[in-house]
Amino acid sequence: MFSLPARPRLLRQRHGRRRALAATAIVAALAAGVTAALTLRSPHSPAPGTLTVATWNMCGIRQWHCAATGSPERKRRALTGLVTDDGARVVLLQEACAGDVAAVRRTLGTSWHTAFRPYLSRDAVGRTTPIRCAGAAQGEAGYAILAGYPLVSVASVPAQQPTVGVTRGILCATVKTPGIRVCDAHLSPAHSDAAHPGWEFRDDQLKALAAAVPSRRTVYGGDLNVNPPGPRNPASWVWPAGPYTVQRECAQTSATSRAARPTHASGHKLDYLFTGLERSRCTVRDLNASDHYALVMRVRTG
DSSP states (O other), X not given: OOOOOOOGGGTTOOGGGHHHHHHHHHHHHHHTTOOOOOOOOOTTSOOTTEXXXXXXXXXXXXXXXXXXXXXXXXXXXXXXXXXXXXXXXEEEEEEXXXXXXXXXXXXXXXXXXXXXXXXXXXXXXXXXEEOBOSSTTTOBEEEEEEESSOEEEXXXXXXXXXXXXXXXXXXEEEETTTTEEEEEEEOOOTTOOSSOTTOOOHHHHHHHHHHTSOSSSEEEEEEOOSOOSSXXXXXXXXXXXXXXXXXXXXXXXXXXXXXXXXXXXXSOOOEEEEESXXXXXXXXXOOSSXXXXXXXXXXXXX
Protein backbone atom coordinates (compact mmCIF):
# COMPACT_ATOMS: atom_id res chain seq x y z
CA MET A 1 0.00 0.00 0.00
CA PHE A 2 1.04 3.60 -0.57
CA SER A 3 2.11 5.56 2.50
CA LEU A 4 2.48 9.27 3.12
CA PRO A 5 5.56 10.91 4.72
CA ALA A 6 5.45 12.35 8.19
CA ARG A 7 3.98 15.75 9.13
CA PRO A 8 5.57 18.86 7.51
CA ARG A 9 7.23 19.92 10.74
CA LEU A 10 9.55 16.92 10.36
CA LEU A 11 10.83 18.11 6.97
CA ARG A 12 14.16 19.29 8.31
CA GLN A 13 14.99 16.30 10.52
CA ARG A 14 18.43 14.94 9.80
CA HIS A 15 19.68 11.46 9.02
CA GLY A 16 20.12 10.39 12.64
CA ARG A 17 16.34 10.48 13.19
CA ARG A 18 15.45 8.21 10.22
CA ARG A 19 13.91 5.42 12.30
CA ALA A 20 11.91 7.90 14.36
CA LEU A 21 10.62 9.48 11.16
CA ALA A 22 9.52 6.12 9.79
CA ALA A 23 7.68 5.27 13.01
CA THR A 24 5.96 8.67 13.11
CA ALA A 25 4.87 8.27 9.48
CA ILE A 26 3.19 4.94 10.30
CA VAL A 27 1.34 6.41 13.31
CA ALA A 28 0.22 9.48 11.33
CA ALA A 29 -1.03 7.36 8.44
CA LEU A 30 -3.02 5.05 10.71
CA ALA A 31 -4.53 8.00 12.56
CA ALA A 32 -5.73 9.41 9.25
CA GLY A 33 -7.42 6.17 8.34
CA VAL A 34 -4.81 5.23 5.75
CA THR A 35 -3.57 1.65 5.82
CA ALA A 36 0.22 1.71 6.03
CA ALA A 37 2.33 -1.23 4.95
CA LEU A 38 5.93 -0.18 5.41
CA THR A 39 8.78 -2.62 5.74
CA LEU A 40 11.83 -1.03 7.32
CA ARG A 41 14.85 -2.05 5.25
CA SER A 42 18.34 -0.76 4.94
CA PRO A 43 18.60 1.52 1.87
CA HIS A 44 21.85 -0.28 1.10
CA SER A 45 19.82 -3.43 0.36
CA PRO A 46 16.77 -2.35 -1.68
CA ALA A 47 13.84 -4.75 -1.70
CA PRO A 48 13.81 -7.13 -4.67
CA GLY A 49 11.60 -5.97 -7.50
CA THR A 50 11.71 -2.30 -6.46
CA LEU A 51 13.44 0.82 -7.72
CA THR A 52 13.96 4.06 -5.79
CA VAL A 53 14.03 7.21 -7.93
CA ALA A 54 14.74 10.75 -6.75
CA THR A 55 14.61 14.18 -8.32
CA TRP A 56 16.57 17.16 -7.00
CA ASN A 57 17.29 20.66 -8.23
CA MET A 58 20.79 21.15 -6.81
CA CYS A 59 20.83 24.95 -7.19
CA GLY A 60 24.45 24.49 -8.14
CA ILE A 61 24.71 27.47 -10.50
CA ARG A 62 25.89 30.22 -8.16
CA GLN A 63 24.98 33.07 -10.53
CA TRP A 64 21.35 31.85 -10.52
CA HIS A 65 20.75 33.13 -6.96
CA CYS A 66 22.31 29.98 -5.50
CA ALA A 67 25.38 31.41 -3.76
CA ALA A 68 23.78 31.12 -0.32
CA THR A 69 22.58 27.51 -0.67
CA GLY A 70 25.84 25.73 0.10
CA SER A 71 29.25 25.00 -1.33
CA PRO A 72 29.84 22.55 -4.20
CA GLU A 73 31.32 20.11 -1.68
CA ARG A 74 28.19 20.29 0.43
CA LYS A 75 25.98 19.66 -2.60
CA ARG A 76 28.11 16.68 -3.66
CA ARG A 77 27.80 15.18 -0.18
CA ALA A 78 24.04 15.69 -0.25
CA LEU A 79 23.75 14.02 -3.66
CA THR A 80 25.86 11.09 -2.50
CA GLY A 81 23.59 10.82 0.54
CA LEU A 82 20.53 10.35 -1.66
CA VAL A 83 22.18 7.09 -2.71
CA THR A 84 23.83 5.93 0.51
CA ASP A 85 21.13 7.09 2.96
CA ASP A 86 17.91 7.07 0.91
CA GLY A 87 18.68 4.16 -1.40
CA ALA A 88 18.11 6.06 -4.66
CA ARG A 89 19.32 4.13 -7.69
CA VAL A 90 18.20 6.74 -10.23
CA VAL A 91 18.46 10.50 -9.58
CA LEU A 92 17.07 13.18 -11.90
CA LEU A 93 19.08 16.38 -11.46
CA GLN A 94 18.54 20.00 -12.44
CA GLU A 95 20.78 23.06 -12.05
CA ALA A 96 23.72 20.71 -11.73
CA CYS A 97 27.35 21.26 -12.69
CA ALA A 98 28.93 18.64 -14.93
CA GLY A 99 32.07 18.45 -12.76
CA ASP A 100 30.04 17.86 -9.59
CA VAL A 101 27.95 15.11 -11.19
CA ALA A 102 31.10 13.42 -12.51
CA ALA A 103 32.77 13.63 -9.09
CA VAL A 104 29.79 11.96 -7.38
CA ARG A 105 29.71 9.22 -10.02
CA ARG A 106 33.38 8.48 -9.36
CA THR A 107 32.72 8.38 -5.61
CA LEU A 108 29.88 5.90 -6.07
CA GLY A 109 31.93 3.54 -8.24
CA THR A 110 32.13 2.09 -11.71
CA SER A 111 28.61 0.63 -11.67
CA TRP A 112 27.19 4.17 -11.78
CA HIS A 113 26.45 6.01 -15.03
CA THR A 114 25.43 9.51 -16.07
CA ALA A 115 23.78 11.35 -18.96
CA PHE A 116 24.13 15.15 -19.04
CA ARG A 117 22.85 18.03 -21.18
CA PRO A 118 23.97 21.67 -20.79
CA TYR A 119 21.75 24.72 -20.52
CA LEU A 120 22.15 27.11 -23.44
CA SER A 121 21.97 30.89 -23.48
CA ARG A 122 20.30 32.15 -26.67
CA ASP A 123 20.80 35.77 -27.75
CA ALA A 124 18.69 38.07 -29.91
CA VAL A 125 20.26 36.86 -33.17
CA GLY A 126 19.85 33.16 -32.34
CA ARG A 127 23.38 32.36 -31.18
CA THR A 128 23.55 29.78 -28.41
CA THR A 129 26.30 29.41 -25.83
CA PRO A 130 26.54 26.71 -23.13
CA ILE A 131 26.15 28.13 -19.62
CA ARG A 132 29.05 27.38 -17.31
CA CYS A 133 29.16 27.01 -13.55
CA ALA A 134 31.22 29.48 -11.55
CA GLY A 135 33.86 27.08 -10.20
CA ALA A 136 36.91 26.43 -12.36
CA ALA A 137 36.50 22.65 -12.21
CA GLN A 138 32.70 22.57 -12.33
CA GLY A 139 32.30 22.80 -16.07
CA GLU A 140 28.99 23.34 -17.82
CA ALA A 141 25.67 23.88 -16.06
CA GLY A 142 22.82 21.58 -16.99
CA TYR A 143 20.47 18.74 -16.13
CA ALA A 144 21.40 15.10 -15.76
CA ILE A 145 20.42 11.53 -14.98
CA LEU A 146 22.57 9.63 -12.47
CA ALA A 147 21.91 5.88 -12.29
CA GLY A 148 23.32 2.78 -10.66
CA TYR A 149 22.62 0.84 -13.86
CA PRO A 150 23.67 1.28 -17.49
CA LEU A 151 21.67 3.90 -19.39
CA VAL A 152 20.68 3.12 -22.97
CA SER A 153 18.61 4.89 -25.65
CA VAL A 154 19.59 8.28 -24.23
CA ALA A 155 17.79 11.07 -26.11
CA SER A 156 16.77 14.69 -25.76
CA VAL A 157 13.09 15.47 -26.31
CA PRO A 158 12.42 18.50 -28.53
CA ALA A 159 10.05 21.15 -27.18
CA GLN A 160 9.52 24.88 -27.67
CA GLN A 161 12.04 27.11 -25.92
CA PRO A 162 12.40 30.87 -25.37
CA THR A 163 13.63 32.81 -28.40
CA VAL A 164 15.90 34.91 -26.19
CA GLY A 165 16.95 33.52 -22.83
CA VAL A 166 17.83 30.15 -21.30
CA THR A 167 17.13 26.92 -23.14
CA ARG A 168 16.35 24.21 -20.60
CA GLY A 169 15.14 20.79 -21.71
CA ILE A 170 14.01 17.19 -21.36
CA LEU A 171 16.39 14.20 -21.27
CA CYS A 172 15.21 10.58 -21.41
CA ALA A 173 16.99 7.25 -21.03
CA THR A 174 16.16 3.62 -20.39
CA VAL A 175 17.54 2.16 -17.17
CA LYS A 176 18.74 -1.10 -18.65
CA THR A 177 18.48 -3.66 -15.83
CA PRO A 178 14.86 -3.07 -14.73
CA GLY A 179 13.90 -1.78 -18.19
CA ILE A 180 12.32 1.46 -16.95
CA ARG A 181 12.16 4.57 -19.13
CA VAL A 182 13.06 7.69 -17.15
CA CYS A 183 12.82 11.32 -18.24
CA ASP A 184 14.32 14.33 -16.49
CA ALA A 185 12.74 17.70 -17.26
CA HIS A 186 13.54 21.27 -16.36
CA LEU A 187 10.82 23.49 -17.78
CA SER A 188 10.86 27.20 -18.54
CA PRO A 189 9.36 29.37 -15.80
CA ALA A 190 6.82 32.07 -16.64
CA HIS A 191 8.23 35.22 -18.29
CA SER A 192 11.41 33.41 -19.30
CA ASP A 193 11.58 34.81 -22.85
CA ALA A 194 13.33 38.18 -22.76
CA ALA A 195 11.94 39.09 -26.20
CA HIS A 196 8.38 37.90 -25.49
CA PRO A 197 7.82 37.88 -21.71
CA GLY A 198 4.12 37.09 -22.11
CA TRP A 199 4.71 33.86 -24.04
CA GLU A 200 4.03 30.57 -22.25
CA PHE A 201 6.17 27.50 -22.93
CA ARG A 202 5.23 25.08 -20.17
CA ASP A 203 2.12 23.80 -21.97
CA ASP A 204 4.11 22.67 -25.01
CA GLN A 205 6.95 21.35 -22.85
CA LEU A 206 4.60 19.32 -20.62
CA LYS A 207 2.87 17.84 -23.66
CA ALA A 208 6.25 16.85 -25.13
CA LEU A 209 7.29 15.29 -21.82
CA ALA A 210 4.06 13.29 -21.42
CA ALA A 211 4.23 12.11 -25.04
CA ALA A 212 7.81 10.88 -24.64
CA VAL A 213 7.05 8.15 -22.10
CA PRO A 214 5.27 4.78 -22.25
CA SER A 215 2.04 4.49 -20.29
CA ARG A 216 3.33 2.16 -17.56
CA ARG A 217 7.02 1.31 -17.25
CA THR A 218 8.17 4.86 -16.78
CA VAL A 219 9.21 7.42 -14.19
CA TYR A 220 9.39 11.04 -15.27
CA GLY A 221 9.50 14.45 -13.68
CA GLY A 222 11.97 16.99 -12.41
CA ASP A 223 11.66 20.72 -11.81
CA LEU A 224 8.53 21.58 -13.81
CA ASN A 225 8.35 25.19 -12.58
CA VAL A 226 4.58 25.08 -12.13
CA ASN A 227 2.21 24.38 -9.23
CA PRO A 228 -0.13 21.38 -9.35
CA PRO A 229 -3.36 21.86 -11.31
CA GLY A 230 -6.29 23.09 -9.27
CA PRO A 231 -8.66 26.00 -8.63
CA ARG A 232 -5.94 28.08 -6.94
CA ASN A 233 -3.50 27.79 -9.85
CA PRO A 234 -4.30 30.13 -12.77
CA ALA A 235 -1.73 28.25 -14.86
CA SER A 236 -3.56 24.91 -14.48
CA TRP A 237 -4.40 24.97 -18.17
CA VAL A 238 -0.77 24.16 -19.05
CA TRP A 239 -1.17 20.62 -17.65
CA PRO A 240 -1.97 18.01 -20.35
CA ALA A 241 -3.76 14.68 -20.01
CA GLY A 242 -1.45 11.96 -18.71
CA PRO A 243 0.11 13.38 -15.54
CA TYR A 244 -2.14 12.59 -12.56
CA THR A 245 -4.35 10.31 -14.71
CA VAL A 246 -2.49 7.78 -16.87
CA GLN A 247 0.51 8.18 -14.55
CA ARG A 248 0.24 9.04 -10.85
CA GLU A 249 2.39 11.55 -9.02
CA CYS A 250 4.67 10.49 -6.17
CA ALA A 251 2.41 11.81 -3.37
CA GLN A 252 -0.96 11.39 -5.13
CA THR A 253 -3.41 9.61 -2.81
CA SER A 254 -6.45 9.28 -5.10
CA ALA A 255 -7.54 9.76 -8.70
CA THR A 256 -8.87 13.25 -7.91
CA SER A 257 -6.18 14.41 -5.51
CA ARG A 258 -3.72 17.07 -6.63
CA ALA A 259 -2.50 18.11 -3.20
CA ALA A 260 1.13 17.60 -2.20
CA ARG A 261 3.75 18.92 0.17
CA PRO A 262 5.95 21.83 -0.97
CA THR A 263 9.27 21.02 -2.62
CA HIS A 264 10.65 24.57 -2.65
CA ALA A 265 11.67 26.90 0.15
CA SER A 266 9.03 29.39 -1.08
CA GLY A 267 6.28 26.96 -0.06
CA HIS A 268 5.41 25.87 -3.61
CA LYS A 269 5.45 22.41 -5.14
CA LEU A 270 7.62 22.66 -8.26
CA ASP A 271 9.23 19.21 -8.32
CA TYR A 272 7.41 16.06 -9.44
CA LEU A 273 7.78 12.35 -10.09
CA PHE A 274 5.12 10.57 -12.16
CA THR A 275 4.93 6.84 -12.84
CA GLY A 276 2.71 4.18 -14.34
CA LEU A 277 4.12 1.65 -11.88
CA GLU A 278 2.81 0.86 -8.42
CA ARG A 279 4.21 3.25 -5.80
CA SER A 280 5.21 2.00 -2.38
CA ARG A 281 6.83 5.08 -0.86
CA CYS A 282 7.06 8.86 -1.34
CA THR A 283 9.27 11.16 0.72
CA VAL A 284 10.20 14.85 0.63
CA ARG A 285 13.79 15.38 1.82
CA ASP A 286 15.38 18.68 2.77
CA LEU A 287 19.04 18.07 1.99
CA ASN A 288 20.03 21.49 3.38
CA ALA A 289 22.03 22.26 0.24
CA SER A 290 19.53 23.88 -2.14
CA ASP A 291 16.37 25.98 -2.21
CA HIS A 292 14.63 22.84 -3.54
CA TYR A 293 13.92 19.71 -1.53
CA ALA A 294 14.54 16.27 -3.00
CA LEU A 295 11.55 14.10 -3.87
CA VAL A 296 12.15 10.36 -3.40
CA MET A 297 9.80 7.65 -4.70
CA ARG A 298 9.96 3.85 -4.56
CA VAL A 299 8.16 1.86 -7.23
CA ARG A 300 7.57 -1.84 -7.80
CA THR A 301 9.17 -2.95 -11.05
CA GLY A 302 7.75 -6.47 -11.31
